[in-house]
Amino acid sequence: MSFSQNREPITIEDGFKLIDAAVTKLTRIIEGKPEPPFLPEEYIGNYTIVYNMCIQKPPHDSSGPLYEKYGAILQAYDKLTILPSIMEKHDEYMLRELSRWWEINKIMVRWLSHFFYYLDRYYIARNGIPSLTVVGMTCFRDHVYEKVHFNVKQVVIALIHKEREGQQIDRALLKNVLDLFVQNGMGNMERYEKDFEDFFLTETNSYYSRKASSWIQEDSCPEYMIKAEESLKKEKERVSHYLHSDTEPKLVANVQTNLLVSVAKQLLEKENSGCSALLRDDKTDDLSRMYRLYHAIPQGLEPVAVAFRLHVTAEGNSLIKQAEDAATSGIVEEQVLVRKIIDLHDKYMAYVTDCFQNHTLFHKSLKEAFEIFCNKKVAGSSSAEMLATFCDNLFKKAANDKSNDDSTIESTIDNVVKLLDYISDKDLFAEFYRKKLARRLLFGKFSDDHERSILTKLKGQFGGQFTSKMEGMVTDMQLGKDQQTGFEEYLKNANTGKPKGIDFTVTVLTTGFWPSYKTSDLNLPLEMVNCIESFKAHYEIKTNHRRLMWIYSLGNCNLTARFDAKPIELIVSTYQAAVLCAFNHTERLTYQELIDQLNLSHEDLVRVLHSLSCAKYKFLKKEPASKTISKTDSFEFNSKFTDKMRRIKVPLPPVDDRKKVVEDVDKDRRYAIDASLVRIMKSRKVLPHQQLVSECVEQLSRMFKPDIKMIKKRIEDLISRDYLERDTENPNTFKYVA
């Protein structure tokens, strides 16, 4: 056809006829039927028909009818050709048909739009109506997609099920089909979601719910977890192969809920293979898997953390029970117990850092578990006391046995500090520790390095106030050495008061750092009195305004006892020495005479006499020779005594001061509570009861867990001392009295 300005207008009838012919040819081509392709002239010709019909002057301008025609062509094609072909087929064949016709349709729409292109440029643009492509797609959607999507979806889901059960399916086909769903949404995902995804997820839900029920019955926990992990992997692959990526999070959540969340309790608590068993048997791989699986689920780790905590608590409790059962005659083997607890801590901390990736939830669970059993009493001993005794034994051994390398000691110290964190009565520990530290420092060897090391670590963890007294004690010992040198210098230089042949060492303790000790008005033997006097003189020169309080109960003495057979050196306490020396001047003394002479308390004298006359070494003869001391006894120096040893150490059994320590700590707690209450009320002025109590507990929690009843009583005490008063309107609120 040639361009010619003045030619006859094309009528709609004629024009449509030409178009129909072109369409017929087109369909034959795209359906793969034998048909020669469009020649360029034909192609241009088709375009030109439309063009001419559009630009014709009215009444022959046919843009509107052409637009309609375009739509009608496609609609007819969809309804009469495409749809029936698809509906003829079933199952996978139907999918293939659909897929094929979808491609064909796209080509059809493309070509046809090219022919009708002129409409797009002016008519459509001017009128704001859907473009040719949109019309084409809408047509397919309305006349094909809407009719078949339900059945298609059924087939797709059936195929997916097949694949889940292990069979091979045509993934590419599924991808095409699902792409089709997406594209038929025409800009949004609604069609994909409503017509496919929702059903798919429902089906997935019941599939995995069934699987979960059967696996949980048949499989052990590790086996189940492997299957779960595998399932998640497969489903994710499924997304990459043919599902839309939007589906992934929903799919994953679905599978997780069914396989992991709803069965969590059953799974974790499985006997012989659940969380507890895995922890017990050191199955790190399985535990890591457990963590991985549950970590991916929001709040999924919580049941695992709970199972962890319960297991650790049970382990700890059984250690405590073992120790309780093993405690014969009420004596706990705290060395064994503490070591076991330390080992338990190391073992489960390793799980936390490795399998559980250092997650805070597990740190918290571990802490909570330890806090439960670390605060239990064993055979009357509190954990605070046991830990203090443990340290005592550790340091005593270390000081005596230099072969222990420092790094083991250091790591044990680190463990002790960690354990102390779990113990709520930290102040009780401090008090026991202080008492035992005093004995270590005064009676035997101690390693300055080790003592300082633990104090530094305790200070770092619990603050300077916790360790200040103990540090002071260790420093006193340090200073004591210098002081002793100074004293000996003084003795050499001063002409007066050199004690006659008695070597004399004095350790000056700063009151306040050291535990309080009773003084006694012991009447010392004369030789010792001279020593005391000379030191006093020296000290008064050195210092101003300081009062010395002599604690003879802490002293010890080396005596040479001249028995008939041979002289033996006795290492005894000052009290014991005083009693023995009394026999220097008299052969025989009664109990009463000894009391009068020495001015000891009955309690102390009985203890001393027992150790010298009824115990392993009988330096004194007792009359009557019974096993206990009575006030009517009399004593004589046992000159017949002998032993193969040349030196004998006679221990004076220490008084059990556990009760006193607990009392002292209770007293200190009352002051601490008072101080805390006053501090809080001073700053808040007015505060309701519950808040006051909880703030007080919070403030003191670093050192101990205050008893609520005690706090209440202290509040009442403060009221009667006019520090606080009740609000007249509201008796549950307190006011600070300035």
Next chain:
Amino acid sequence: MPPRSASKPSKKRSNPDSVTSSATGPVPSASSKKKASKEVDGTDKLFDKYANASSGVIDPEGIEKLCSSLEVPHTDIRILMLAWRMKAERQGYFTKGEWRIGLKALKVDTIGKLKKALPELEKEVREPLNFRDFYAYAFQYCLTEDKQKFLDTETICQLLDMVLGSTFRAQVDYLIDYLKIQKDYKVISMDQWRGFCRFCNEISFPDMTNYNLELAWPSILDDFFEWLREKQA
């Protein structure tokens, strides 16, 4: 009359008002002076009937006489109420000033009128605001030493009976039982004393369902509550 009987030896305290102390209150105006002075005279005469001539105050013996005149047992709460009205400071004694205050407030000047005024007085004291004040006064009144802050449980038991017994019989009986049995508290403070009254007023009895251990009830009441619960079980 408050629990401390007349035979208890008197404690060291500041000297009681002497007879020559001036009356409290504003100086009466010229017109009412005659009436006022007549009242004062009557009141004073009545005072002298019961007062101890040498000390110039009504002492425990005098109070006992007063009680028999009023036909009221001397452990009766109404005497305590009278003491409250008088703002009497020292247990067992009424000074002339206190006497005047009390009788003036009651608007009486003879023993007969005083007797008739007692029911009115009781009604007035039992009004909630007044009772709160009276209740605390009862405790205060029994403190005999300087700077004394606590009363022994024996006295408290008697006080409870007298002050709260008629209104809260059941609570008082149980409280007294408890106070006698328990060993933790040897003395009671004002705060605890006030707690008892609050308890009787606020807590339904004997079920005590609205008692809350988490609130700021004095510990002694927490212990009482737990003791009673156990008994009821």
